[in-house]
Structure formats: structure tokens, C-alpha cells
Amino acid sequence: MINFEKFTLKNGLKVIVHQDKSTPIVAFNMLYDVGARDEDKNKTGFAHLFEHLMFGGSINIPNFDEPLQKVGGDNNAFTSNDITNYYITVPKDNIETAFWLESDRMLSLAFTEKSLAVQRDVVIEEFKQNYLNQPYGDVWLLLRPLAYQKHPYQWPTIGKEIAHIENATMKDVKAFFYQHYLPNNAILAVAGDVETKHIQSLTEKWFGDIPAGKVPLRNLLKEPQQTEERRLKVERDVPANAIYKAYKMCSKTHQDFHATDLLSDILSLGKSSRLHSSLIKEQKLFSEINAYVMGSYDDGLLVISGNLSENIDFETAEKSIIQELEKVKSEMVSKTELTKVKNKIESTHEFSETSVLNKAMNLAFAELLGDANDVNLEGEKYQQVTPEDILRIANEILNETNCSTLIYAKSNNK
Amino acid sequence: MIALDRKKAPEFHQVNNIKFLKPKSISLKNDIPLHTLSGGTQKIVKIDFIFNAGLWYQNQPLIAHATNALIKEGSKNYTAYEIADGIDQYGAFLQSDVSFDQASVTLYTLNKHLKKVLPFFKEVICSPLFSEKEFNIYKNNALEKFKVNLEKVSFVARSSFMNAIFGENNPYGRSPQISDYENLSLKEIQQFHANFYNLSNCEIVISGNVTPAIITTIDDFFGQENLGKNNTSNPNNISQSTNNNKIWIEKKGALQSAIRIGRQLPNKLHEDYFGLQIFNTILGGYFGSRLMKNIREDKGFTYGIGSGITSLQNGGYFFISTEVGSDVTNQALTEIYKEIELLQKEEVSLDELNLVKNYLLGQILKSCDGPFNMASLFEGVHFYGLNYDFYNNYIQAIKEITPKTLLALGVKYFNKSDLTEVVVGKV
Numbered sequence: 146m147i148n149f150e151k152f153t154l155k156n157g158l159k160v161i162v163h164q165d166k167s168t169p170i171v172a173f174n175m176l177y178d179v180g181a182r183d184e185d186k187n188k189t190g191f192a193h194l195f196e197h198l199m200f201g202g203s204i205n206i207p208n209f210d211e212p213l214q215k216v217g218g219d220n221n222a223f224t225s226n227d228i229t230n231y232y233i234t235v236p237k238d239n240i241e242t243a244f245w246l247e248s249d250r251m252l253s254l255a256f257t258e259k260s261l262a263v264q265r266d267v268v269i270e271e272f273k274q275n276y277l278n279q280p281y282g283d284v285w286l287l288l289r290p291l292a293y294q295k296h297p298y299q300w301p302t303i304g305k306e307i308a309h310i311e312n313a314t315m316k317d318v319k320a321f322f323y324q325h326y327l328p329n330n331a332i333l334a335v336a337g338d339v340e341t342k343h344i345q346s347l348t349e350k351w352f353g354d355i356p357a358g359k360v361p362l363r364n365l366l367k368e369p370q371q372t373e374e375r376r377l378k379v380e381r382d383v384p385a386n387a388i389y390k391a392y393k394m395c396s397k398t399h400q401d402f403h404a405t406d407l408l409s410d411i412l413s414l415g416k417s418s419r420l421h422s423s424l425i426k427e428q429k430l431f432s433e434i435n436a437y438v439m440g441s442y443d444d445g446l447l448v449i450s451g452n453l454s455e456n457i458d459f460e461t462a463e464k465s466i467i468q469e470l471e472k473v474k475s476e477m478v479s480k481t482e483l484t485k486v487k488n489k490i491e492s493t494h495e496f497s498e499t500s501v502l503n504k505a506m507n508l509a510f511a512e513l514l515g516d517a518n519d520v521n522l523e524g525e526k527y528q529q530v531t532p533e534d535i536l537r538i539a540n541e542i543l544n545e546t547n548c549s550t551l552i553y554a555k556s557n558n559k
Numbered sequence: 560m561i562a563l564d565r566k567k568a569p570e571f572h573q574v575n576n577i578k579f580l581k582p583k584s585i586s587l588k589n590d591i592p593l594h595t596l597s598g599g600t601q602k603i604v605k606i607d608f609i610f611n612a613g614l615w616y617q618n619q620p621l622i623a624h625a626t627n628a629l630i631k632e633g634s635k636n637y638t639a640y641e642i643a644d645g646i647d648q649y650g651a652f653l654q655s656d657v658s659f660d661q662a663s664v665t666l667y668t669l670n671k672h673l674k675k676v677l678p679f680f681k682e683v684i685c686s687p688l689f690s691e692k693e694f695n696i697y698k699n700n701a702l703e704k705f706k707v708n709l710e711k712v713s714f715v716a717r718s719s720f721m722n723a724i725f726g727e728n729n730p731y732g733r734s735p736q737i738s739d740y741e742n743l744s745l746k747e748i749q750q751f752h753a754n755f756y757n758l759s760n761c762e763i764v765i766s767g768n769v770t771p772a773i774i775t776t777i778d779d780f781f782g783q784e785n786l787g788k789n790n791t792s793n794p795n796n797i798s799q800s801t802n803n804n805k806i807w808i809e810k811k812g813a814l815q816s817a818i819r820i821g822r823q824l825p826n827k828l829h830e831d832y833f834g835l836q837i838f839n840t841i842l843g844g845y846f847g848s849r850l851m852k853n854i855r856e857d858k859g860f861t862y863g864i865g866s867g868i869t870s871l872q873n874g875g876y877f878f879i880s881t882e883v884g885s886d887v888t889n890q891a892l893t894e895i896y897k898e899i900e901l902l903q904k905e906e907v908s909l910d911e912l913n914l915v916k917n918y919l920l921g922q923i924l925k926s927c928d929g930p931f932n933m934a935s936l937f938e939g940v941h942f943y944g945l946n947y948d949f950y951n952n953y954i955q956a957i958k959e960i961t962p963k964t965l966l967a968l969g970v971k972y973f974n975k976s977d978l979t980e981v982v983v984g985k986v
Contacts, residue, residue, distance in 0.1 A: 165600070167598070167599065167600055167929075168928050168929065169577075169578075169924055169927075169928065170924065170925050170928050204565075205565040205566045206565070206566070210846055210847050211847055211914060212568050214845065214846070214847050214914055214915075214917070214918040214921075215571070215913070215914045215917050215918070216571040216917060216921070217573070217574050217917050217918060217920055217921020217922070217924065218921055219846075219918075219921065219922070219925070234925060235921070236572075236574050236921055236924055238571070238572045238574075239569075239571040239572060241569035241570075241571075242568065242569055242571055244569075245565070245568060245569050248565075249565055252565070262859070263855075263856060263857065263858070263859040264859070265859070266858075266859025266860070267855055267856075267859050267861070267862055268862075269884075270815070270859070270860070270861050270862045270882075270883070270884055271862035273814040273815050273884065274815055274862050274882050275862075277814050278712065278813060278814040278815045278882070279710075279711060280707050280710040280711065281707075350563065351563070354563070382710075382812070383707070383710065384703070384706035384707055384709070384710060385703050385706065385707060414647075415643060415646075415647040416631075416639070416640075416643035416647070417640060417643035417644035417646075417647045417648075418647075422640055422643075425696070425700070426639065426640070426696060429696065429699075432699065432700040432703035432704065433700065433703070433704070452703060452707070454699065454700075454703065455699070455703065481648070484648070485644075485647050485648045485650075487650075488647075488648065488649055488650030488672075489647065489650045490650075491650055491669070492603070492650035492651065492652070492667070492668065492669050492672075493650075495601045495602070495603050495669060496601070496603060496667060498600075498601055499599055499600075499601055499603075499929050499931065500929075501928075
């Protein structure tokens with residue numbers, strides 16, 4: 146149970162405060178409601194590039210990191226297809242430094258040409274390091290456009306291609322900032338040994354005079370229902386054949402999300418899970434196999450990905466996956482098996498609550514999706530899932546006409 | 560109301576009151592040492608069984624890792640599936656790990672399920688089977704993973720670097736080859752287990768919400784067991800040091816080069832260790848470091864660059880690690896050496912040093928947060944025969960260190976001629 150208090154400033158900034166007296170560290174998490182899904186399809190990777198620029202100095206403070214390091218703090222950020230999230234941890238006595246720094250970059254950035262030029266290069270290196278210069282690194286560059294034909298989930302947060310990052314201009318940067326980096330488009334969560342009153346006065350002091358703005362209405366193309374099997378085969382210089390199967394599923398806020406998540410856990414969470422014990426241990430068809438849900442805010446994907454064992458052909462491998470899926474579609478899972486994955490959810494949750502930073506993040510995410518208090522109701526929603534729910538959802542989504550399959554073959558010259 | 564001066568930083572305090580959670584140490588009935596770090600708000604525990612069974616103790620590559628992985632794959636009374644299912648059923652997590660010096664087997668569980676999970680965990684600790692069938696599955700799948708890793712420039716660079724600085728005959732340095740997987744022998748794994756995984760070669764650390772009842776339970780489960788024969792005599796000879804190597808390995812079509820630069824250094828028992836840690840922080844140990852500022856934030860050559868110092872029971876090493884665009888590899892190398900030389904020639908400014916001091920103190924405070932973090936800190940000193948004084952001395956050293964001392968450390972340890980350089984990429 147995470148207890149918290151919530152208030153909203155006049156300019157629309159929502160603030161959530163959670164008190165945890167057991168730690169000397171305060172977590173300060175600022176979430177902006179903007180992600181890669183909000184990008185223009187010809188200027189992809191921009192939300193993430195922009196995240197880098199948020200560290201390039203703000204209107205009154207030339208460097209973001211140094212003043213924070215000087216008070217013993219640390220910070221980072223990440224961008225997803227849905228959101229951009231900035232987080233700081235700092236010794237509790239020095240919490241005001243976080244307010245000072247974070248409010249100034251919400252007020253306005255320094256917008257220096259140098260910062261843009263360097264961060265373009267840094268992000269291009271990140272693109273190479275994680276997507277191009279790694280075995281299987283380009284999987285999501287291939288799989289997303291296969292699965293999504295209309296919705297902007299068709300590109301990864303890094304962007305569709307390096308050229309989009311190279312072409313980003315200062316004009317784009319400024320436009321993006323003024324549209325999205327507004328107090329009424331943000332949620333602040335503070336967790337640690339703090340008093341709400343104190344946080345309230347610090348928030349008023351540092352964020353109170355930042356004017357609200359007009360947040361553009363999010364009007365994304367809805368991905369049409371998939372009705373046909375989709376396949377793509379590529380050859381790459383990799384040591385093992387791999388297969389990726391992405392089935393369309395509901396969004397994180399849909400009532401079926403928890404059951405779908407548990408369905409993926411039944412398939413692959415832990416070594417006693419179905420795919421692991423059948424396909425790796427018994428049939429020895431895969432050296433590695435996983436199933437997971439993406440947890441995206443719009444309609445998402447349940448992904449099954451595996452590396453084939455040496456000398457196993459794609460047909461045999463894929464058939465074995467489909468066979469396992471047919472089992473979960475035709476036979477009701479036992480209460481014991483369902484309890485197992487529910488117990489895992491419960492303990493994962495308990496362990497995650499040992500960190501104030503996790504708690505602050507989860508409160509902010511939940512608030513964005515509707516209500517911060519949902520963090521305390523999640524567990525119960527998982528517990529309520531029945532074997533009938535699993536059976537119904539398996540039959541709804543685990544169909545080949547709802548699937549995008551990527552065959553990732555090792556090239557023959559290897 | 561006075562207008563807000565946004566250019567002026569708020570008041571702050573240097574961290575000076577760091578509380579370390581005290582360990583309680585007892586022995587089980589059969590004398591296995593048990594250490595507990597109790598704290599936190601959740602009713603959960605982490606139970607670490609730590610054996611002197613790390614890389615250091617193996618005569619051939621892969622044995623330590625294979626043993627550590629296979630102890631979970633079936634026992635005298637249960638199949639591999641039954642063990643996995645027994646642990647999964649109660650939402651617990653079983654993790655095993657090998658480091659340079661030690662191997663661990665760890666159970667994470669809710670307190671309320673501990674008694675139900677322990678029978679399975681105990682099988683893993685006390686009576687693993689090492690069947691031929693599980694051995695073959697492990698061998699094949701580990702080889703597949705290894706082949707994928709060989710395609711990563713960072714993996715190849717790391718492995719070649721360790722080999723270069725410690726030498727082929729030192730177990731810290733010998734890197735596995737594909738043939739080692741093919742030659743892996745189940746007999747040797749069983750022998751390694753018999754030698755190094757007996758309970759006389761083990762200590763237990765429990766952290767989290769550790770109640771007296773939990774300690775009693777652990778004693779009931781493990782305190783009756785036969786300890787076995789302690790056979791930790793180290794088969795390995797100490798290092799040969801091979802300095803000033805330059806190793807360039809070609810990876811066709813690579814878009815980036817992985818760079819590792821470094822050398823052997825003394826471990827945490829040495830008087831220079833604290834100073835070296837602080838020196839390393841300035842050079843490449845945090846986001847605002849010299850290397851990050853130059854190579855990422857000024858030149859844009861890389862997504863990230865960092866450096867670190869690792870302390871080992873029988874040695875230690877310093878490394879710089881990055882992946883840079885293929886076309887700027889040489890420029891990046893020049894800049895890296897330039898930054899090292901600068902720290903040998905010019906004293907660091909008091910402004911920069913004070914920032915680093917405050918940053919490090921904040922990091923220490925953070926590393927003490929909660930019982931699980933404290934368990935790591937405890938293990939980090941206990942197995943060197945040290946106690947928390949080590950951290951208090953570190954804090955003192957941070958507060959007292961001067962630019963002069965740092966410069967002297969630079970001159971003593973960071974000459975270019977003593978550094979090994981590994982580059983993997985397009986040559």
C-alpha cells in the first residue's frame with residue numbers, strides 16, 4: 146500500500162506526495178505526457194532527441210547536472226512511445242535543488258546550437274549502439290511497421306531512421322518544447338521522508354509562476370483491426386535463427402490487460418512456465434524463448450520471441466509455438482497454474498516497493514492513466530482474473546490472423 | 560513578495576550523517592556463519608548463500624558458471640521442473656550468480672511463503688544431481704548465447720581486455736573460446752561442486768524483514784546438514800601482468816568500435832584504493848566526468864563513456880569503456896589519453912573536487928538505502944576481512960583528499976606506457 150496526497154497548482158501541474166520515513170533519499174519524478182507516438186511520421190525520434198536536449202542547460206542555469214551532483218544527487222530520464230520521464234534522487238536535505246533545476250527547464254531551455262549539434266551526434270551513436278551494431282538490434286525497426294500500419298507505434302522511440310535525427314532543426318526543437326513541456330501537461334511525484342506541506346510550498350515557489358499553455362489535442366490514428374496473417378523474412382549476419390511473433394492485444398487501461406499479462410506469464414515467466422519447459426527443456430527446439438506484453442497506453446502487442454536451437458528449421462520451431470498456444474486456447478488453465486503467476490505478481494510488487502524511486506514513478510504513471518490510487522488496486526485486479534478470462538483472451542488474440550511474424554534468418558555465408 | 564532569483568541555487572548541505580544498518584552475526588547449529596541485515600517496510604527477505612567458488616577457483620573456463628547454473632537443474636529428490644515449479648508456485652525467485660571470487664545462490668521470497676519454498680531451495684543447495692540430460696541442454700544453449708555475444712563488439716573487447724591485463728594463465732583473465740564449450744566435462748563440474756559448494760565453504764546473508772522466526776527456520780533447515788570437507792585451497796598462481804599491449808581486433812562492417820583501456824590496480828586493502836576511486840570518479844566515474852564531458856558532451860563521439868575500478872580478492876583493475884563511431888575511433892583514443900594526461904599534469908580545481916566529493920557522499924548515502932543495498936555493502940567488506948570502518952574511512956578520505964594527492968596518484972598509476980588498449984571494430 147502506497148499512501149499519498151495529491152494537489153494541483155493553478156497552472157495545472159499535478160503533484161503527488163508519498164511519505165516514506167525509512168529512507169534518507171528523496172525521489173523526484175517529473176512525467177511529461179508526450180512520447181514517440183506524438184511525433185510527425187517524417188520527424189521520428191524527436192521526443193527522445195528532445196529528452197537529451199533537456200540536459201543542455203535551461204534559461205537561467207547553464208548546466209543541469211553539475212548543480213545536482215554538487216548536492217549529492219543523481220538523475221536520468223527515459224522516453225517511451227507513450228511518455229517522457231525525468232527522475233532525480235537526492236539526499237532529503239537538498240530536495241530544493243531538484244525543484245530549482247526541474248522548474249527552470251520547464252520554464253524554458255537555453256536552446257543553444259551547440260547542444261543540438263552534439264546531442265544529434267550522441268543520439269545517432271545511441272542508434273548505432275543499440276539498434277544497428279548489435280546482433281538482432283534492428284528487430285523493432287522491422288517488427289513495429291509490420292504490426293502497426295496506421296498508429297504511430299509503427300516506429301521505435303529512437304526513430305525510423307538516422308536521417309530523421311540528422312534533420313532536426315532548432316525550429317523543430319522550440320516548437321516541440323512550447324507545445325508539450327507545459328505544467329498542465331506534466332505530473333510531479335515526490336517520494337521520501339518529506340512533509341506534504343513542505344512539498345506544497347516548494348512547488349508553489351518554483352513552479353507556481355510558470356504559465357499554463359495549450360496542449361495540442363492528441364488525435365492519433367487508431368490501428369484498424371488486423372484480419373490477415375503478416376509475415377516478413379530477413380537475412381542477417383547473426384549466429385542463430387530467431388523468430389518473433391507479435392499478437393495484437395488491448396491497451397494498458399483496458400479491463401482485459403491484467404488477464405492478458407497473466408496469460409503471457411503462464412507462457413513464459415520463470416523456468417516452470419510452458420514455453421520454457423516444453424520448447425527448451427523437453428523438445429529442445431529453442432535455446433531461448435520469451436513471451437511478454439508491451440504494456441503500451443494504446444492497443445499493444447503480446448510478443449513471443451525465441452532463438453532457435455542449431456539445426457532446427459523455422460517451420461518446426463513455429464509450429465511448436467503455435468501448438469503451445471493451441472493448448473492454452475483449448476484447455477482451461479488450472480487454478481494452481483493461475484495462482485502461481487498471481488503469486489509472482491504479488492511478490493514482484495512487494496519487492497518493487499522497496500525503492501522510493503519506483504514508488505514515485507508508479508504513482509506518476511498511474512495518475513497519467515487515470516488515478517494515482519490505481520497503484521494500490523492493481524494487485525487486486527490481478528487476483529480477480531479467472532481461468533475463464535485466460536481462456537477467452539487466449540482465443541481472442543492468439544490467432545495467426547492477429548499476428549505479425551518476423552523470421553530473422555542467419556545468412557548462409559556464415 | 561520578493562521576485563524569485565532563479566539564477567541562484569538553493570542552500571544545500573554536504574551529506575554527513577550516514578547510518579549503516581548493523582549486521583547481526585551468529586552461527587547455525589553446524590557452525591555455518593549467518594549474517595542478518597534487518598530493515599525496510601515490506602515483509603520480504605533475500606537469502607544469499609555465498610560460496611568461495613568464483614572464477615578464481617576454476618582451472619578451466621566455464622566450470623564455475625556451469626556448476627552454478629546446473630545446481631538449479633534437478634536434485635536427488637526433484638526434477639529440474641519440480642524445483643522451478645516449487646519456487647515459482649509461491650512467487651519466489653531463485654537466482655544464482657558467479658563473480659570473480661565468489662558464487663552465490665539467492666532466494667527472494669515473501670516471508671509468508673518462506674517455509675513452503677525452502678524445501679526446494681534446500682535441494683538446490685544440498686543435493687543437486689548434475690544429470691547428463693540437463694548438462695547437455697545447458698551446454699548447447701550456453702554455447703548459442705556465447706555465439707551471439709561474440710557478435711557484440713563490447714563483449715569481445717571486454718573479454719580480450721581481461722585476457723590482456725591478467726594473462727592467459729590467470730583465472731581472472733582467461734576468456735572462454737567456442738572449443739571450451741565443446742570440451743566442457745560433466746565430471747569436472749561435479750568435482751568443482753564437491754570441492755567448492757560444500758557448506759563449510761559457505762556463509763549466509765539474510766536481508767529484509769528478518770524476524771527471529773526466520774532465523775530459527777533457516778537453522779532448522781540447514782543447521783543439521785553435514786558441512787562436508789573444506790577444500791578451498793586455491794589451485795591458481797597469481798597473475799602475470801602484461802602491460803602496454805595494444806590489441807586491435809577486426810569486426811567486419813562494424814558501425815562502432817568498442818574501446819577498453821586500463822590496467823591492473825591494487826584492491827581495496829591497499830592504502831591508495833580510496834584515492835584511486837576518487838581519481839577514477841573525476842576521470843570517468845559519473846555523468847559529469849572528464850571523459851563524458853569531452854567525448855560525449857563536447858564531441859558527440861559516443862552514447863556513453865565511463866571508467867571504473869574493480870577490487871578482487873587477488874588483484875584488481877581499472878578500465879575505461881566506450882563504443883564510438885567507427886570513423887572517429889582514433890580521435891576518441893587521442894582525447895581519452897589527453898584527459899588522462901591532463902590529470903597527471905594539472906591539479907584538479909577545488910570547485911570540481913568539491914563537486915565530486917559531494918557527489919560521492921550522496922552516492923554512499925544512496926548505497927546504504929534499505930536492507931538489500933546494505934547487504935551488498937556488508938558483503939563488499941566482510942569477505943575481505945573488513946568491516947564498516949572501511950566505509951567510514953572512505954568518507955573520511957573523500958573529505959580530506961587534496962588536488963596534490965590526486966595528481967600524485969595520476970603520476971603513479973596512469974602512465975600511458977602502463978595501460979593496455981583494446982579496440983574491436985572496423986580496423
